Amino acid sequence: MRENILEITDLKAYYQILKGEIKAVDGVTFKVKRGEILGVAGESGCGKSTLAHTLIYRKPPLQYISGEVRLLGRELMQLSAEEFKEMRLKSISIIPQYALDAFSPTKKIKVFIADLVREHGIKFNKEFLAKVEARLAMLNLESSVLNRYSIELSGGMKQRIIMVISTLLDPDFIIADEITSALDVSSQRFAATMLANLRDEGIIGSAMFITHDISILYQIAERIMVMYAGQFAEIGPTDEMVKEPRHPYTKALIASLPQVGIQYQEQKLTGIKGTPPHLLNIGPGCRFRSRCSFSTGQCSKTPVREKVKDGHFVSCWHWQELGSDHNG
Amino acid sequence: MVKKRAERVMAIQNLSKEFKSGLIRPQITVAVKEVSFEIRAGTILSLVGESGSGKTTIGKLILKLLKPTSGNILYRNKDIATFKSKQDKTEYYRKVQGIFQDPFASFNPLYRIDRVFDLIFKGFNPEEKNRQEKIKQALKSVNLNPERILGKFPHQLSGGQLQRLLIARALLLEVDILVADELISMLDASTRIGVLNLLVELCKKNGMSVLFITHDLNLGYYISDYTLIMYQGRLVERGQTKKIYQNPVHPYTRMLFESVPDIGRRWNREEDFLPEQIVDDVNKFYEKHQGKGLIEVDEEHSVLFSCD
Numbered sequence: 103m104r105e106n107i108l109e110i111t112d113l114k115a116y117y118q119i120l121k122g123e124i125k126a127v128d129g130v131t132f133k134v135k136r137g138e139i140l141g142v143a144g145e146s147g148c149g150k151s152t153l154a155h156t157l158i159y160r161k162p163p164l165q166y167i168s169g170e171v172r173l174l175g176r177e178l179m180q181l182s183a184e185e186f187k188e189m190r191l192k193s194i195s196i197i198p199q200y201a202l203d204a205f206s207p208t209k210k211i212k213v214f215i216a217d218l219v220r221e222h223g224i225k226f227n228k229e230f231l232a233k234v235e236a237r238l239a240m241l242n243l244e245s246s247v248l249n250r251y252s253i254e255l256s257g258g259m260k261q262r263i264i265m266v267i268s269t270l271l272d273p274d275f276i277i278a279d280e281i282t283s284a285l286d287v288s289s290q291r292f293a294a295t296m297l298a299n300l301r302d303e304g305i306i307g308s309a310m311f312i313t314h315d316i317s318i319l320y321q322i323a324e325r326i327m328v329m330y331a332g333q334f335a336e337i338g339p340t341d342e343m344v345k346e347p348r349h350p351y352t353k354a355l356i357a358s359l360p361q362v363g364i365q366y367q368e369q370k371l372t373g374i375k376g377t378p379p380h381l382l383n384i385g386p387g388c389r390f391r392s393r394c395s396f397s398t399g400q401c402s403k404t405p406v407r408e409k410v411k412d413g414h415f416v417s418c419w420h421w422q423e424l425g426s427d428h429n430g
Numbered sequence: 431m432v433k434k435r436a437e438r439v440m441a442i443q444n445l446s447k448e449f450k451s452g453l454i455r456p457q458i459t460v461a462v463k464e465v466s467f468e469i470r471a472g473t474i475l476s477l478v479g480e481s482g483s484g485k486t487t488i489g490k491l492i493l494k495l496l497k498p499t500s501g502n503i504l505y506r507n508k509d510i511a512t513f514k515s516k517q518d519k520t521e522y523y524r525k526v527q528g529i530f531q532d533p534f535a536s537f538n539p540l541y542r543i544d545r546v547f548d549l550i551f552k553g554f555n556p557e558e559k560n561r562q563e564k565i566k567q568a569l570k571s572v573n574l575n576p577e578r579i580l581g582k583f584p585h586q587l588s589g590g591q592l593q594r595l596l597i598a599r600a601l602l603l604e605v606d607i608l609v610a611d612e613l614i615s616m617l618d619a620s621t622r623i624g625v626l627n628l629l630v631e632l633c634k635k636n637g638m639s640v641l642f643i644t645h646d647l648n649l650g651y652y653i654s655d656y657t658l659i660m661y662q663g664r665l666v667e668r669g670q671t672k673k674i675y676q677n678p679v680h681p682y683t684r685m686l687f688e689s690v691p692d693i694g695r696r697w698n699r700e701e702d703f704l705p706e707q708i709v710d711d712v713n714k715f716y717e718k719h720q721g722k723g724l725i726e727v728d729e730e731h732s733v734l735f736s737c738d
Binding site: 145146242257286288289290291294298314316317318321344354355356358359360363364365366371372373374375 | 480591619624627630651653671672686689693697703704706708
């Protein structure tokens with residue numbers, strides 16, 4: 103069994119605002135193994151991006167409440183700002199969602215990179231430049247992009263450069279936050295494949311790939327975790343999650359995916375009725391229960407995480423009765 | 431299935447659009463190049479392409495938000511360029527409407543959402559007496575509860591609800607053609623199917639035609655009768671959706687199919703995939719088939735083999 107690089111236990115992180123607490127990540131437990139790409143899927147507002155921010159930025163109003171986050175054996179939430187800065191980019195890094203806006207418009211790409219690595223005590227000398235150029239070449243970019251301004255680059259190119267920058271210091275763990283969502287299908291395939299290639303080449307250790315699109319996770323992730331409204335719903339090996347989902351929400355999510363070969367006239371897909379609950383001062387209970395056709399009185403208690411098989415866990419009171427059929 | 435001889439509502443003929451930028455040495459960008467197709471009553475036509483392919487420009491040309499550089503758009507056999515008076519334009523917009531990607535940008539955040547309906551009546555149908563009744567009916571047909579929706583501000587509703595509102599608005603006008611530009615790309619997986627299903631139902635029930643502009647092949651396949659594939663301003667493949675999907679011929683179409691993420695079919699990781707490779711592939715394809723132009727490879731399935 104591979105060693106765990108990241109172990110998160112019962113993590114809670116809330117946004118504290120005047121009206122109270124928005125419970126955006128509420129009791130999430132999972133592990134990331136060394137060399138693994140873990141996909142995190144869910145709708146907007148499910149807490150997947152908050153999870154990423156809790157691990158790496160943690161700026162107010164986002165507040166860490168409780169739970170353990172152990173990265174490479176160190177308790178992340180207890181580190182001082184200085185200590186954490188040491189780990190950032192080397193041990194943990196993020197490829198942010200809005201790559202298009204991540205650059206300074208007044209700096210050339212080269213200056214931007216030089217400023218960034220200087221913060222980490224690295225000189226932007228010939229040696230380092232050669233490394234940057236090699237990485238750019240891996241993503242089929244010419245080194246001339248270094249002398250360009252970000253506005254001169256297309257969305258797909260910016261995304262690639264951001265990937266190069268985020269992985270420059272060979273991080274052990276990287277968070278890819280919706281890196282494919284604003285891209286064309288061909289650039290999507292390229293970016294996702296590249297992430298897997300970087301992992302295969304040992305440039306990055308493990309990755310957490312956050313997206314709303316399960317069909318991309320199916321392509322590159324070894325395991326998938328599904329979140330709903332801040333709660334953990336299900337985690338398991340990719341094929342198992344797609345073929346034998348256990349949580350009613352995972353089932354509904356997969357059943358709502360259009361695939362090539364499915365036409366409206368022949369097979370009508372179903373969405374999920376209703377909308378996710380508002381997370382402000384939300385009480386206990388399964389948060390999917392108002393949209394779930396299998397909910398009972400028991401669901402007003404927060405479900406317990408249970409083991410389905412090795413490496414496959416689900417938080418639903420009724421997973422056993424429901425079986426693994428798509429339609430319940 | 432699609433009735434073969436449905437009435438032609440709109441014809442796009444040899445449409446081109448160039449954008450000029452720069453004053454001293456103007457650079458010309460060709461956004462749309464010699465595009466022709468027809469929209470028939472009660473059909474859903476999906477226009478698929480990546481960013482920069484010119485698909486949104488076509489939508490804007492149809493909605494008269496842009497003027498074509500050359501070519502014509504005929505709506506019920508009348509050139510829409512001749513609709514110049516306010517009355518003609520009002521009449522046109524009563525029948526041809528658009529819905530865009532960002533639902534939050536389509537509403538003025540300072541006003542209650544009721545205003546979009548008030549404006550419709552004010553602009554297109556000031557005589558209408560049964561306003562409330564009609565609004566309620568339209569809202570119900572898009573699965574919204576009028577009591578819970580009316581009187582709210584845009585920020586109080588979800589993206590899916592706002593897109594449904596815009597569809598309800600189109601219903602109130604009883605439009606002929608709806609240009610839906612990336613209508614659902616900002617919606618979540620679980621809600622977008624509801625909006626799509628609704629669109630198809632309304633289309634089939636009311637005889638409305640939809641030009642569904644999207645970059646998502648799977649969604650295009652799911653709802654459309656006909657498909658148009660656009661690459662660099664040109665229509666490179668067009669025809670019955672099923673035929674294109676079963677037998678894609680143009681290298682660009684094939685590349686799209688190979689890159690779309692699909693559950694149950696994994697990308698070939700052995701293959702060196704590069705998005706920019708397609709430019710060469712397409713050029714080679716055109717060179718090999720020099721002089722052929724647009725050819726019908728099957729009944730209702732045409733492919734652009736060269737563009738000389």
